[in-house]
Amino acid sequence: MIEFELNGQKVKTDEAPDTPVLWVVRDTFKLMGSKFGCGAGLCGACTMHLDGVAIKTCVLPISAVAGQSLTTIEGLSADGNLHPLQVAWQAYAVPQCGYCQSGQIMSAAALLESNPNPSEADVEAALAGNICRCGCYPRIKKAVLAASESGGLFKNALASEERV
Amino acid sequence: MKIENMSRRRFLKTTAVVGGGVVVGFSLGGCSTSAPLPIDVAEGGFIPNAFLQILPDNTVKFYTARDEMGQGVTTGLSTLLGEELDFDPFKMEILLAGVHEDYNNPGMGVQGTGGSNSIHAHFEPMRQAGANTRALILLAAAQDLGVNRDYLKTKDGHVIFDGQLFPYGRFVQTAAGLKVPENTPLKASSEFHYIGRESGRVDALAKSTGAAVFGIDVDLPGMHYAVVRRSPVPGAKLVGYNRTATESMKGVTQVVEVASGVAVVAESYWQAKKAADQMDIAWEDVPLGRVDSADIRADYELALNSDDGLTGTDEGDLTSGFAVSDQVLEHEYWTPFLSHAPMEPMNAVVDIKEGWADVWSGTQGPGAAQGLVARFAGLDPSKVRVHQTYLGGSFGRRGTLTHIVEATQIALAAGKPIKLIWSREDDLRNGLYRPASLMRVKAGVDRDGKIAAWDAKRVGGNISPDTIKNLLPALFPGLGDTVIDWIGGMADGAFSDWVADPSSTEGLFEDYDHLNTRVTHATVNHGIPLTFWRSVGHSYTAFAKESMIDELAVAGGHDPVGFRINNTENNPRLQNVVRIAGERMKQMTTAQGRHLGLAAHHSFLTDVAEIAEVSVENGQIKVHKVVCVVDCGTAVNPDVVRAQMEGGILFGLTAALHGEHLIEGGAVKESNFHDYPILRMNEAPDIEVVIVESQGKPTGVGEPGLPPIAPAVANAVFRATGERLRSLPLRLKA
Structure with missing residues (x-):
């Protein structure tokens, strides 16, 4: 039995210890926001936070999170309001198919946590492990910078007040 | 597949009464079914047509008939209907429609999404559905309020009378008893309120919180998971495998042989995956198993340099065209x-019980999915419910539904709900591919800088036969396998013997003025499965055509903008985007070491010109900026148009800089993103999209952004290095 914290709740599982965290979170705990993209830690669709650090969970065995705290996209904003990144994602109409976006947002959120005012290069480095096949990169970059401390979230946003 | 334009009158007709409401259905063939709409009717819900349910509390539910794969079609179609209904699409509850004749694509005649046609094909019908519904609500309001209809106006979901606002929902009960007006006049474009408005996307919130449901997210009680092992060499049949050992693995509940290979069913995905991975499988030895990339290329060269092939287009006289040419160039691409x-890798959830089948999967062909599940589950299509989800990307891939066939066969054998999940390795190694192409263009330019002769030949596989074979069982679920195989075989013959497959040579010659033109096609097909890939034939023909145009301009000392303008007199819309791009090029100040390349292409009724700003350092090509000029008629949602141009450009840049599958022993060599790299954020250029003002009918945007980017980059690389790259992906000589 492996015990850990999932979005602030204590949970336990008897899945095999080598089962990747992603599948336990999705299929045992039914949190479907984190996605399967490559199964090899190459695309970042499965990104969650382990004790606040962005981590690819499709290659992380569930045994590795015992006693630690895991946060998924569903638990990103503890107070139930949208995270500034999620507001920015709408303001810049970032998603296309949307499949990679949970991972993109989790990587970006970890970046802003450790570096509230990233440069463009910082954003590119932090999100280098997240593939978007639809080609949302220019908007992702703009949205992360807008959600940063000095970004001015609604500056240049398209009719954001109507939609947010 | 194309059907003729239907009249609005035939398109909108009363078909049935459901849940106390009048149902107005889109009917295409005049042979409408009486099948109920796949809509859950809420208490008091009014369903004026297949796309709408209006509740007494003024909730408006919009049922999106086309499939949302990221192209923004939920936003686009709800905008079209909302414009005439006078209801803000961002206040609608957006749902994905099930399968019903009323949801057929007017441009296809079946329920499918593709060819960048959704906004074009629905521009009138979707607005008409909104206009008729608004007219109906006004009739009901006039009756309920006891006033003349002429005194009523509407504003964003409300009827206005005497300065008072009444929500539409207040009148739905009365509306349900009235006849739906037909052919209500549509607004002039000058009156548009939502069409053309700068707005976001209706699906952005769900896609920023993890709430959007994709096929892979569907979860049923008692569901088991399946993983399939397929032959690495397409078409090789199963010979043998360690069944007993596999069945004894932890969690495994079944091992099922399916048409494509062996499926392992287990209580969890990970158990199924581990058991499938350890399987020791022998596959049939097939001739394709001895084919490598070099063999394919050699066979293509042979066909290119022989008289093989058949002539499609043949206009004017090439000999005299070349005779008057000052410059003649001939190159291979x-x-x-x-x-x-x-x-999102392929996946499907199928549940077959009590004479019904339910399938959940994001697909470009929900109609075909219904037919396929019916066929393989032995049910009538009316007993198959297709639950459409968001598509985690598609780009043509989810138009082919072999994964749905697999899931159906497994669910039938397992006797329980099944979720089938392909791995990324399955996706890359067992997929259907954009065909490889070898193209040769010989072209001549006369002393006035006019293209006088254009002789083009393409060698490669055809897409349509594979597509027909995959879709036949879906379109004719009642036909036996033998008949399907026979027709499928005919399809092969039909496309080998005649250059009839428009996907194979589209875009290779059409854009520029040239009186003397010949296009030849030689089909060489080794058995690598092929399908539509974003922008289809244009994805490779534009590279050959726009590289050659640039080479001709350079060779003749012509300005590449002026040369294109001079040779597009019969294509004014393409000429105009080139002219605008040319003006932008003059304004662009390029930093030291950066160079500009231009390309333009017409596809899916849309004209696009792109400028790539490129540098080459240490043999590495870096694209810094792309300017894209697009004329797609009326931009229904300008920001979605911009997003699709950005997406098409970046998808095309992956192909230009990285994309390549090699074949080894008949199998695709690459297996995951380490050896099949996708463009990452640090490689993505800034993109500026210029949308040409237009009141024209909207044309495609999902695909047309892609074709010009590879030649634009290659043309810039030539200016940076003097080296002309005629193969994709673009690789400089060391």
Whole structure:
């Protein structure tokens, strides 16, 4: 039995210890926001936070999170309001198919946590492990910078007040 | 597949009464079924047509008939209907429609999404559905309020009378008893309120919180998971495998042989995956198993340099065209096999019980999915419910539904709900591919800088036969396997013997003025499965055509903008985007070491010109900025148009800089993103999209952004290095 914290709740599982965290979170705990993209830690669709650090969970065995705290996209904003990144994602109409976006947002959120005012290069480095096949990169970059401390979230946003 | 334009009158007709409401259905063939709409009717819900349910509390539910794969069609169609209904699409509850005749694509005649046609094909019908519904609500309001209809106006979901606002929902009970007006006049474009408005996307919130449901997210009680092992060499049949050992693995509940290979069913995905991975499988030895990339290329060269092939277009007289040419160039261009690699690997959930089948999967062909499940489950299509989900990318890949066939066969054998999940390795190695192409263009330019002769030949596989074979069982679920195989075989013959497959040579010659033109096609097909890939034939023909145009301009000392303008007199819309791009090029100040390349292309009724700003350092090509000029008629949602241009450009840049599948022993060599790299954020240029003002009917945007980017980059690389790259992906000589 492996015990850990999932979005602030204590949970336990008897899945095999080598089962990747992603599948336990999705299929045992039914949190479907984190996605399967490559199964090899190459695309970042499965990104969650382990004790606040962005981590690819499709290659992380569930045994590795015992006693630690895991946060998924569903638990990103503890107070139930949208995270500034999620507001920015709408303001810049970032998603296309949307499949990679949970991972993109989790990587970006970890970046802003450790570096509230990233440069463009910082954003590119932090999100280098997240593939978007639809080609949302220019908007992702703009949205992360807008959600940063000095970004001015609604500056240049398209009719954001109507939609947010 | 194309059907003729239907009249609005035939398109909108009363078909049935459901849940106390009048149902107005879109009917295409005049042979409408009486099948109920796949809509859950809420208490008091009014369903004026297949796309709408209006509740007494003024909730408006919009049922999106086309499939949302990221192209923004939920936003676009709800905008069209909302414009005439006078209801803000951002206040609608957006749902994905099930399968019903009323949801057929007016441009296809079946329920499918593709060819960048959704907004074009629905521009009138979707607005008409909104206009008729608004007219009906006004009739009901006039009756309920006891006033003349002429005194009523509407504003964003409300009827206005005497300065008072009444929500539409207040009148739905009365509306349900009235006849739906037909052919209500549509607004002039000058009156548009939502069409053309700068707005976001209706699906952005769900896609920023993890709430959007994709096929892979569907979860049923008692569901088991399946993983399939397929032959690495397409078409090789199963010979043998360690069944007993596999069945004894922890969690495994079944091992099922399916048409494509062996499926392992287990209580969890990980158990199924581990058991499938350890399987020791022998596959049949097939001739394709001895084919490598070099063999394919050699066979293409042979066909290119022989008299093989058949002539499609043949206009004017090439001999005299070349005789008057000052410059004659002849070059070969190569483009490889490619995967779509959508971020969501193929998957499907199928549940078969009590004479019904339910299938959940994001697909470009829900209508075909219904037919396929019916066929393989032995049910009538009316007993198959297709639950459409968001598509985690597609780019053509989810138009083929072999994964749904697999899931159906497994669910039938397992006797329980099944979720089938392909791995990324399955996706890249067992997929259907953008065909490889070898193209040769010989072209001549006369002393006035006019193209006088254009002789083009393409060698490669055809897409349509594979597509027909995959879709036949879906379109004719009642036909036996033998008949399907026979027709499928005919399809092969039909496309081998005649250059009839428009996907194979589209875009290779059409854009520029040239009186003397010949296009030849030689089909060489080794058995690598092929399908539509974003922008289809244009994805490779534009590279050959726009590279050659640039080479001709350079050779003749012509300005590449002026040369294109001079040769597009019969294509004014393309000429105009080139002219605008040319003006932008003059304004662009390029930093030291950066160079500009231009390309333009017409596809899916849309004209696009792109400028790539490129540098080459240490043999590495870096694209810094792309300016894209697009004329797609009326931009229904300008920001979605911009997003699709950005997406098409970046998808095309992956192909230009990285994309290549190699074949080894008949199998695709690459297996995951380490050896089939996708463009990452640090490689993505800034993109500026210029949308040409237009009141024209909207044309495609999902695909047309892609074709010009590879030649634009290659043309810039030539200016940076003097080296002309005629193969994709672009690689400089060391």
